[in-house]
Amino acid sequence: MSDCLSEDGINQEEAEDDVLTPAKLISKLEEAWLNEKFSPELLENRSEMVECVMEQLTHMESNLQRVKAGDAMASVHRMEVDRIRFVLSSYLRSRLQKIEKFFPHVLEKEKSRADGQPSLLSPEEFAFAKEYYANTESYLKTVALKRMPANLQTVDMLKAVPEPCLDSFVFLRVKERQENIFVEPETDDQREYVVDLEEGSQHLMRYRTIAPLVSSGAVQLI
Amino acid sequence: MDPSEVEFLAEKEFVKIIPNFSLNMIHLIGGDLGPFNPGLPVDVPVWLALNLKQRQKCRIIPPDWMDVEKLEEMRELERRENAFTPVPSPYYMELTKLLLNHASDNIPKADEIRTLVKDIWDTRIAKLRLSADSFISQQEAHAQLDNLTLMEINTVREFLLDSLNCMYKLRSNLQPGSRKGQFTDH
Numbered sequence: 362m363s364d365c366l367s368e369d370g371i372n373q374e375e376a377e378d379d380v381l382t383p384a385k386l387i388s389k390l391e392e393a394w395l396n397e398k399f400s401p402e403l404l405e406n407r408s409e410m411v412e413c414v415m416e417q418l419t420h421m422e423s424n425l426q427r428v429k430a431g432d433a434m435a436s437v438h439r440m441e442v443d444r445i446r447f448v449l450s451s452y453l454r455s456r457l458q459k460i461e462k463f464f465p466h467v468l469e470k471e472k473s474r475a476d477g478q479p480s481l482l483s484p485e486e487f488a489f490a491k492e493y494y495a496n497t498e499s500y501l502k503t504v505a506l507k508r509m510p511a512n513l514q515t516v517d518m519l520k521a522v523p524e525p526c527l528d529s530f531v532f533l534r535v536k537e538r539q540e541n542i543f544v545e546p547e548t549d550d551q552r553e554y555v556v557d558l559e560e561g562s563q564h565l566m567r568y569r570t571i572a573p574l575v576s577s578g579a580v581q582l583i
Numbered sequence: 584m585d586p587s588e589v590e591f592l593a594e595k596e597f598v599k600i601i602p603n604f605s606l607n608m609i610h611l612i613g614g615d616l617g618p619f620n621p622g623l624p625v626d627v628p629v630w631l632a633l634n635l636k637q638r639q640k641c642r643i644i645p646p647d648w649m650d651v652e653k654l655e656e657m658r659e660l661e662r663r664e665n666a667f668t669p670v671p672s673p674y675y676m677e678l679t680k681l682l683l684n685h686a687s688d689n690i691p692k693a694d695e696i697r698t699l700v701k702d703i704w705d706t707r708i709a710k711l712r713l714s715a716d717s718f719i720s721q722q723e724a725h726a727q728l729d730n731l732t733l734m735e736i737n738t739v740r741e742f743l744l745d746s747l748n749c750m751y752k753l754r755s756n757l758q759p760g761s762r763k764g765q766f767t768d769h
Contacts, residue, residue: 383612383613387612399584418612434606437631438609438611440634441612441613444591445612445613451588526748528751529747532728532736532740545724547751548754551722551724556727561729562729563727563729563731563736564727564728565727565728583736
């Protein structure tokens with residue numbers, strides 16, 4: 362597995378396509394944070410990005426340990442590390458909240474994805490989701506279900522837990538120009554129409570139509 | 584999104600400072616800053632500028648747009664136009680608040696600037712309220728809001744998105760045909 366950043370955090374000339382400078386990595390983290398915060402469904406897992414950010418943070422923290430107290434630069438680095446850590450924690454927290462909210466659907470999606478497709482959950486998140494499912498099941502059983510008549514003792518989790526509403530409205534900013542985005546009418550007497558999304562413009566529309574653009578990075582949720 | 588999170592994003596904007604200390608270049612994860620020489624202006628992110636100012640290690644130079652005449656012109660333009668006019672900075676409200684709270688001694692006519700920015704903000708929020716109202720009552724499916732800043736969007740975000748989603752639920756329950764599963768209540 363290739364490291365996406367070199368030892369001292371400075372970008373070196375490498376032949377690989379996915380070499381990122383630390384600055385770009387942090388801005389990608391912030392974009393992923395905002396997208397995850399505002400999207401109604403759980404977005405694709407970005408564990409390489411999370412790992413790279415953790416690497417940068419632990420590297421910087423170990424440097425800070427070695428430096429003597431009172432160094433002018435140390436507090437600046439520490440502030441930056443705190444800021445990045447906040448964004449990373451908030452990102453992971455958003456994901457966990459969504460996993461807890463939609464756990465049967467998330468697990469179902471993960472189970473039914475093809476081998477080539479990127480996964481929705483990191484291994485730790487997958488373990489968390491499975492445990493949460495098992496705990497909820499046993500909780501329901503212990504508290505109520507075992508006292509029900511025998512033929513009513515199962516709960517179909519997929520039906521019991523509401524699925525994410527992909528028709529929610531979201532605010533977005535366009536990063537790459539898109540043409541002919543379909544806008545469905547709200548009422549029966551309106552006609553459906555298409556809009557072109559210009560680069561740099563901001564819009565308010567349904568999540569469902571632009572969901573693939575969020576995963577590809579063509580739009581940013583704000 | 585919490586307003587303090589919008590402020591967090593605003594703190595990444597760059598501002599010019601004049602340090603009174605000297606330091607070599609700092610290599611932060613997010614980029615390189617400096618070198619710092621006393622008396623020479625240097626660009627740093629707002630979070631660093633505020634910290635240095637609080638430790639009395641620098642003087643903050645207000646951004647170009649933070650000037651009484653320019654803001655007065657902007658306020659007049661905003662009041663004349665029905666649509667949203669372009670803003671001086673995508674984070675004008677947060678930057679004004681942060682810089683005026685921490686560095687008002689470095690900014691000439693700070694009080695006037697505060698009033699002018701507040702006037703511009705009030706006009707824009709009034710326009711936003713009107714357009715959100717017409718968006719809902721005409722049941723539009725799409726809106727373009729190019730010149731709105733994140734802080735303004737954030738003020739109406741929860742209420743507007745919740746109401747739109749509620750209306751969608753009510754409307755889709757009127758239509759025959761079932762959807763699998765139910766919708767979440769936000």
